[in-house]
Amino acid sequence: MATAGLRLDGVTVRFDANGDDEPVIAVDGITHEIGEHRFVSIVGPSGCGKSTLLNVVAGLQRPTSGTVEIDGARVTGPDRRTGMVFQEDSTLPWKTVTENIVFGMRVLGVPKKERAARARAMVELVGLQGFESAYPSMLSGGMRQRVALARTLAQRPSVLLMDEPFAALDQQTRLLLGAEVRRIWGRTQQTVLFVTHDMSEALLMSQQVWVMSYRPGRIIDVIDVDLPDDRDAGVVSTPRFNELRNRMWESLQKEAMRGFIAESA
Numbered sequence: 001m002a003t004a005g006l007r008l009d010g011v012t013v014r015f016d017a018n019g020d021d022e023p024v025i026a027v028d029g030i031t032h033e034i035g036e037h038r039f040v041s042i043v044g045p046s047g048c049g050k051s052t053l054l055n056v057v058a059g060l061q062r063p064t065s066g067t068v069e070i071d072g073a074r075v076t077g078p079d080r081r082t083g084m085v086f087q088e089d090s091t092l093p094w095k096t097v098t099e100n101i102v103f104g105m106r107v108l109g110v111p112k113k114e115r116a117a118r119a120r121a122m123v124e125l126v127g128l129q130g131f132e133s134a135y136p137s138m139l140s141g142g143m144r145q146r147v148a149l150a151r152t153l154a155q156r157p158s159v160l161l162m163d164e165p166f167a168a169l170d171q172q173t174r175l176l177l178g179a180e181v182r183r184i185w186g187r188t189q190q191t192v193l194f195v196t197h198d199m200s201e202a203l204l205m206s207q208q209v210w211v212m213s214y215r216p217g218r219i220i221d222v223i224d225v226d227l228p229d230d231r232d233a234g235v236v237s238t239p240r241f242n243e244l245r246n247r248m249w250e251s252l253q254k255e256a257m258r259g260f261i262a263e264s265a
Contacts, residue, residue, distance in 0.1 A: 006034040006057065006159055006191055010066035013052050026052045028216035029066070034193065034208075039185055041194040041202035042210045043248065045259035049217030050195045054161050057193060058082045070159055080108065083157030087164040091136040091144050097123065098132045101151045108155060115154075122150035125184055142166075142173045149181070153188060160185075162194040166201065174198065175233040178205045182231070199248050200236055203227065211251040214259040221251040 013027040026049040034040050042050050055061035057068050059079040068075040070082070091100050101119045110118070123132055126146040136144050145165055152160065162181075166174040182205050185192055196202050202209045203225055211221040223244060227235055235241050 005036050005071055006193065007069040008032050008053075008057075008066070009069070011053065011056055011063045011068060012065045013049065013056060013061065014064040025216035027056070027063075028218050030217070030219055031066075032210065032219060032222075034191055036191060037189050038208065039182070039192045039194065039206050040208045040210060041196055041206040042212060043196060043199060043202050043252065044212030044217065045214050045252065045256040046197070047259055047263060048212045048214050048255070050212060051163050053217065054084070054163050054193065054195055057159070058084050058161055080155075081158045083152040083155055083160050085145070085148050085152050085160070085162045085165045087167045089136070089141070089144050089168070090148050093136050096133050096135055097128055097139075097147050100136070100147050101154050104151050104155045118154045118156075119150075122154045125153065125187065126150045127180070140173075141169050142177050145169070145177065146180075149184070153184070158191065160188075160190045160192045162192065164195055164197065167197070174201055175204060175236065179232045181205060199245050199252070200241075202248070203241060203244050204231065204233065204235065209248060211248060212255075214255045214262065220255070221248075223248060 008030050011027055011030045012025065015024045015026060017023055030053065042053065044050050052061060056063050057075065059075045059077045059082065070079070092103065095103065098119050101122050102115050105115045105118060123129060126149055128143065128146055128150065131139065131143065136147070166177055169177065178201050194205060206225050208225060209223040210219050211223065212218065213220045225244060227240060
């Protein structure tokens with residue numbers, strides 16, 4: 001699969017309010033880069049603009065100002081170079097695992113023979129062998145998210161965007177599936193931008209974590225995750241993991257309280 005570098009240059013998103021209310025600045029002047037085949041997570045309090053920023057990268061939301069570039073080419077609208085995995089269960093209940101994986105490729109016009117080959121490869125990659133003919137109702141929540149991931153990967157995006165894809169899962173499943181996604185990323189050679197509320201999840205999966213402030217959303221800390229490349233869920237019990245998590249919480253605590261007070265007002 002192709003890889004891509006991602007560049008955000010002064011990205012700001014403002015939503016105009018009705019009446020006399022002040023406009024809402026969801027994202028404010030974000031300038032950062034992600035190199036090829038890098039895994040970066042974004043954490044921040046609710047309402048800080050994480051998902052908005054992801055939508056801008058995907059071309060689903062136009063920035064009020066600033067630009068996004070993938071591999072040097074500007075994003076101006078929905079872009080086939082990006083693939084998105086959402087929080088909600090996005091599997092089609094009337095289609096089997098294989099049919100779900102094939103669906104996106106059919107929309108893109110991938111030839112039938114190639115669709116079948118890619119689907120088989122993705123089933124193996126995400127560990128769903130033996131479930132090719134199963135329907136989503138027969139699968140656990142974690143398995144359905146594997147199907148959604150496989151469908152997105154089969155389209156061969158250069159940049160993979162993941163918007164809290166494990167939020168509906170229990171903590172044990174999240175940690176195990178997070179380690180699995182990291183293994184898959186190591187094989188697919190993609191650039192990944194992953195949004196999560198879970199600090200442990202961010203550290204388990206990422207090479208770098210961006211911490212966002214409450215509105216207006218800005219990057220207030222960048223944490224390089226110097227944990228072993230071959231980490232698994234067991235790394236959460238190590239002293240270094242806890243040191244990094246404590247640093248993240250120090251950056252987040254004030255912003256989370258600010259967001260809590262604002263949302264409760």
